[in-house]
Amino acid sequence: xxxxxxxxxxxxxxxxxxxxxxxxxxxxxxxxxxxxxxxxxxxxxxxxxxxxxxxxxxxxxxxxxxxxxxxxxxxxxxxxxxxxxxxxxxx
Amino acid sequence: xxxxxxxxxxxxxxxxxxxxxxxxxxxxxxxxxxxxxxxxxxxxxxxxxxxxxxxxxxxxxxxxxxxxxxxxxxxxxxxxxxxxxxxxxxxxxxxxxxxxxxxxxxxxxxxxxxxxxxxxxxxxxxxxxxxxxxxxxxxxxxxxxxxxxxxxxxxxxxxxxxxxxxxxxxxxxxxxxxxxxxxxxxxxxxxxxxxxxxxxxxxxxxxxxxxxxxxxxxxxxxxxxxxxxxxxxxxxxxxxxxxxxxxxxxxxxxxxxxxxxxxxxxxxxxxxxxxxxxxxxxxxxxxxxxxxxxxxxxxxxxxxxxxxxxxxxxxxxxxxxxxxxxxxxxxxxxxxxxxxxxxxxxxxxxxxxxxxxxxxxxxxxxxxxxxxxxxxxxxxxxxxxxxxxxxxxxxxxxxxxxxxxxxx
Numbered sequence: 001x002x003x004x005x006x007x008x009x010x011x012x013x014x015x016x017x018x019x020x021x022x023x024x025x026x027x028x029x030x031x032x033x034x035x036x037x038x039x040x041x042x043x044x045x046x047x048x049x050x051x052x053x054x055x056x057x058x059x060x061x062x063x064x065x066x067x068x069x070x071x072x073x074x075x076x077x078x079x080x081x082x083x084x085x086x087x088x089x090x091x
Numbered sequence: 092x093x094x095x096x097x098x099x100x101x102x103x104x105x106x107x108x109x110x111x112x113x114x115x116x117x118x119x120x121x122x123x124x125x126x127x128x129x130x131x132x133x134x135x136x137x138x139x140x141x142x143x144x145x146x147x148x149x150x151x152x153x154x155x156x157x158x159x160x161x162x163x164x165x166x167x168x169x170x171x172x173x174x175x176x177x178x179x180x181x182x183x184x185x186x187x188x189x190x191x192x193x194x195x196x197x198x199x200x201x202x203x204x205x206x207x208x209x210x211x212x213x214x215x216x217x218x219x220x221x222x223x224x225x226x227x228x229x230x231x232x233x234x235x236x237x238x239x240x241x242x243x244x245x246x247x248x249x250x251x252x253x254x255x256x257x258x259x260x261x262x263x264x265x266x267x268x269x270x271x272x273x274x275x276x277x278x279x280x281x282x283x284x285x286x287x288x289x290x291x292x293x294x295x296x297x298x299x300x301x302x303x304x305x306x307x308x309x310x311x312x313x314x315x316x317x318x319x320x321x322x323x324x325x326x327x328x329x330x331x332x333x334x335x336x337x338x339x340x341x342x343x344x345x346x347x348x349x350x351x352x353x354x355x356x357x358x359x360x361x362x363x364x365x366x367x368x369x370x371x372x373x374x375x376x377x378x379x380x381x382x383x384x385x386x387x388x389x390x391x392x393x394x395x396x397x398x399x400x401x402x403x404x405x406x407x408x409x410x411x412x413x414x415x416x417x418x419x420x421x422x423x424x425x426x427x428x429x430x431x432x433x434x435x436x437x438x439x440x441x442x443x444x445x446x447x448x449x450x451x452x453x454x455x456x457x458x459x460x461x462x463x464x465x466x467x468x469x470x471x472x473x474x475x476x477x478x479x480x481x482x483x484x485x486x487x488x489x490x491x492x493x494x495x496x497x498x499x
Contacts, residue, residue, distance in 0.1 A: 014283075015283030015285070017282070026334075028237075028285050029281075029283055029285055029286045029334060030283060030285075031283050031285055033237065033285070034485065035484075035485070037488075038488045038491055038492060041492070054421075054492075054493060054494075054495060054497065055420075057420060057421055057492050057493075058417050058419045058420045059337075059338075059341060059417070059419035060419075
């Protein structure tokens with residue numbers, strides 16, 4: 001996971017309390033709730049310049065730091081490959 | 092709701108004497124509704140738990156509606172649950188909610204219970220020996236389902252892995268009459284309040300102290316009192332994995348709560364409309380009311396329209412829940428919340444319309460055979476029960492997550 005992703009995500013985890021964030025870290029246990037998931041999503045879009053596709057917006061994607069990072073990477077790859085993932089953000 | 096007849100399983104159930112005779116689900120629900128109706132005026136007046144209606148649920152096999160046939164249950168579907176809730180709700184909303192919430196708890200055990208717990212508990216549920224109450228509220232968390240303050244503690248040295256429960260619950264429907272409880276607690280060793288476990292405890296495993304009086308506006312027979320629960324249970328009574336209650340909430344508690352409550356509310360409003368129509372069409376009613384009054388006709392139409400709207404949404408949501416793999420997606424969550432909000436608003440509004448339609452004598456007095464007075468008080472709770480205001484806040488955020496507006 002890129003350091004800037006870890007730093008961004010850590011800001012949404014009130015119970016991280018200085019623990020190391022690993023790909024296995026469970027986000028809900030660290031205090032990410034559905035009310036703040038939307039803010040996290042916007043922060044990811046701002047930082048990485050890609051929106052997560054609608055089909056990734058579920059509990060599985062937001063389960064762990066690693067699953068969320070995978071979704072971000074997939075979205076970046078899709079964007080780089082000339083996919084239409086940006087269309088939603090522009091809409 | 093799509094299966095009009097009883098599940099085939101019902102005929103094979105030998106769980107209780109009553110269930111040994113093949114009976115349709117509709118018969119069982121009608122039996123419970125009739126008993127509930129007989130006692131509803133008194134249990135409402137006295138704010139007493141509907142013991143007779145619960146006994147009828149036990150004897151009819153309905154407490155084991157969602158328990159698979161191999162455990163002696165009726166093996167009923169989600170649609171069966173909604174049909175039965177709707178039917179009982181026509182007679183008494185408190186009894187219907189007690190039933191629907193019990194089934195929600197039973198479904199969690201069926202789907203997420205450990206093999207040992209299922210072997211122990213499901214036959215008792217099927218036989219009607221166990222009525223389950225839900226303990227998910229906690230003082231100070233504002234009704235938030237997915238966090239817990241009281242911790243489940245594990246003392247493996249002295250208690251052979253027993254888990255200790257010590258928990259105050261400000262509002263437990265039927266808590267004084269339940270045979271067992273499903274309780275949310277912070278997981279052993281949890282580092283945050285969002286690591287929540289769900290644990291089953293039998294009444295005889297707990298020291299229970301009731302406190303406080305129950306004197307609400309409506310839903311008076313639901314007897315929802317404050318309880319202090321203390322006791323120890325073995326590890327296999329944890330339902331699902333430690334700390335993973337949110338999964339049960341998404342897959343079982345959330346959808347069954349919104350669907351089940353909505354069915355109860357629709358039942359109550361349908362029963363109210365039916366009794367009003369019965370009154371209007373009776374010989375005395377036709378003398379008393381001008382059935383050609385455009386105002387009256389419009390009000391009847393409006394009430395019926397509201398109920399058809401809720402019914403359609405209920406059926407559609409049931410279908411989505413029954414066929415959808417992942418209920419955590421924004422559009423599925425939005426639909427489930429829309430059902431709850433709409434049913435709460437429209438069922439109350441329909442009965443409110445009917446009060447205007449029939450006026451003071453039959454709309455406002457307790458002793459009218461229309462029962463509108465009690466139905467309206469009961470339905471007033473619907474918007475507050477997991478508050479519509481809070482759901483709208485969640486839905487606003489969820490709407491932002493679905494910019495394409497892909498309706499399900």
